[in-house]
Amino acid sequence: MSEKLLSAKLEEALSYSKADQTEVMAFNYQSNLTRFAGNTIHQNMSETNNQLLVKAIVDKKIGVYSANSMDSKTIKEAVEKAYQIAASSVAKEDFVSLPEPNSIQKVERFFQNTADFLPEERAEEVAKLISKAKRNNLQAAGAYQTGWVTLGVANSLGLLSVQSQTEGSVNTVITSYTSSGFASARNVDVSKIDIEDIAGIAINKALSSQNPIEVEAGHYDVILEPQAVAEMIGILAYCGLGSQETQEGRSFMSTNIGKQIADRSVSLLDDALNPKMTGFSFDFEGVAKQKVCFIDKGMAKNVVYDTFSANKEGKKSTGHALPPASKHGPMPLNLILKPGQKTYDDLIRETKKAVLVTRFHYTNIEDPVQTIFTGMTRDGTFLIENGKITKSLKNMRFTQSILGALSNTIGITNKQQLVEGMGGSYLCPAIAVKNFNFSSLTKF
């Protein structure tokens, strides 16, 4: 569906509403995904769908109704149902208003070649990767995804924000009998994804991590590669970089704004407009996403807001609302950890003894205020000794404070990688951290 047609659907929905205020969010998308495992394609699919969400406000009472069609009958029904729900509800006294119209910066993130990418083309790309794995007597698993989405938000105050974007992504885990290696890439233009490069990285990791050894649990210096960094800061974002958690006193940011919470080399921000990013330039209320700095040279600075939480503090939304039915509150989806000065090779070379982590697995927060999280290493864990990668290690469990790790950061690479984040894409460098707590070892 074109941006123009989606805009017309949004306007049509608003025209039916008799609520005090009305917000309509809609998206139309196609998602195509080829999954492979054991050097063959085992799942291969295409999904075409719409989503329409109408939020009606009647005397501060709020109702939301969703449907997955955008014909006039469904649109009208959704608007009426949202009104009926609102009328049946109880006033949300803290509600002030939907957002006012604002100016959205256009970003070019729609590539026709990516929208039109065919199943045969995905199979051809996957075949290159599998072929390379086979030549090394390895097994390839992973997913190659392409798709497009047009998102639009309009409200009865005159706000209208619409944008189309495409995205391609690939992830792979290459395995031998005793090891595995991970690599991934994502881009709004699928032609920028170099499958041979991805295959090469994952194969090298799988080959070099064969026959891993155990090391004792305990505190080690670590080098975390970009995907591991993303998983760590994603947990941080989920449990404390939004205004809702902060206002409720449940965030590490609640009492730390203006204080040093990380090493001076650490600066963390959200910037959806960064040219390397994927994602929309406005949030699910249609508000332009602002660049927000959470940690500046180690000092806690800001959190993100949606309109509801911003009004509570007499502030403006930063453009980080999640969809209407979300209970989580605002959240950053385009995190950037600023690069440092060192090359990746520098980090390795300058390390006397450390654990190199490709990525984490199944991370979860145990204490959101102390930012304690746990999880496992996965798909390429190595020992670095005297500036060289010397051994492959069996995976280990960590139990670690995230702010502790950011305070103990001793090196950051000058290159970032666009990787999968929590609900979006993150730009992350690799980082070196001292004294990271591996709480248990594995013998498998």
Added chain:
Amino acid sequence: MKLLTDTALNAAEVKGATYADIRIINSQSQSLAIKNGQVEDITAGKSSGFGVRVILNGSWGFASSNKLDENEIERVATLACDIATASSKLKIKDIELSTAPKIEADYISPVITDPFRISIEDKIAHLQKAESLIRKNKAIKVSTAHMGFYKTNKTFASTQGSYINQEIIESGAGIDAIAVRDGMVQNRSYPNSHSGNFATRGYEFIESLELEANAQRIAEEAEALLTADVCPTMDTDIILSGNQLALQIHESLGHPAELDRVLGMETSYAGTSFLTLDKLGKYRYGSDKVNIYADATIPGALGSFGYDDEGVPAQSFDLVKEGILVDYLTSRETAPVIGKDSNGTMRADGWQNLPLVRMTNISLKPGDYSLEELIADTKEGVLLDTNKSWSIDDKRLNFQFATEIGWLIKNGKKVKMLRDCNYHGITPVFWNNLDAICGQEEWIVWGVPNCGKGEPSQIAHVGHGASPARFMNVKVGVKP
């Protein structure tokens, strides 16, 4: 409806598919939440669409669409065939399905009161009563009460002649209290954390949960946790509450027993399984008290249904018998690998996703203790209640779970409350240390409505029957 399903199956066969099925789904949902005395959310919605799955040239293809008309069904069926053709370029061997009976049947969840017939006003009033009792406690910074309802009408048809209609209704609710003081945050939930408890039952299930009766208690416990001692680091016996044990079963037996994981089909995302094929029928997974079974026929349990998304009837079978691994959760594609027919566990998240091997109701058979007796029988240990955080490795061996609350047990008595509790273990070591299980009186099927798997990510609704149980010599109080 039959015209639409025939259109898909005919189009697929004309394109050369040797097998095809279609699922047409119309679903409704509703969620309500009260937070800190205000209505936080009332959202309702509907979704409809269809998915066509084909085998062509010995490979799978799947396509779906929200537009339910004959032309679109024909287009999507053709697209599914094109996708299968693309898949076949990397084929190693042809897909072969286990046999399945041709079935023409209907199934409806055993619901007394359709939750969609209860007014929003009544539901809000129900939630407000419970939430206001939590909020009376001044230490509570965030009080919530929430409900959710789903109604799914699903038609399945296949080229093997099956035609099945199912209506599955799900209801659930819960309450949460978060106490905050001096930078410390403690929370308690009832009847379970994360989403409460769910079942394939009607509004009568919500009324049976007794949210109001438990509101004040969880508020008091959340407040008390602010000044409770931290769980010490030690190796000790632990008693897991039924709702925590449900998650333990889910993560350490449910997922690793999925045969698609065992065969490497989830390698790149959620991982594989330590329960490799060579272990079937002989591996000592747990102590001889460990009897774990899958049962999709438990009336009203969240993981119950009539037929899976391949048209295979819901079944009950052992997974671990007297501690030995005896079976896996299977599909028509995976079951032949172990020389069996599917045991009916393939389910998809909506019309738009491929069915995957999913848990149904994976339960630990009860023992004969009461919880009181179990505590009295424990010289030294910790009682751990209600999950706070979960993590397990990609083979499902190394786990660490945190709970909302703990109680130190000494000489058969709960002597004090503990905060910031977690425990760590290695799956088979842990289950081999199970030495006592509570009885049927305390056995509850816990509904887990948020089980993630697959790419694109799918959420399944599953169940776990469990009563409290004791495990010996477990590490608790893991610190950063």
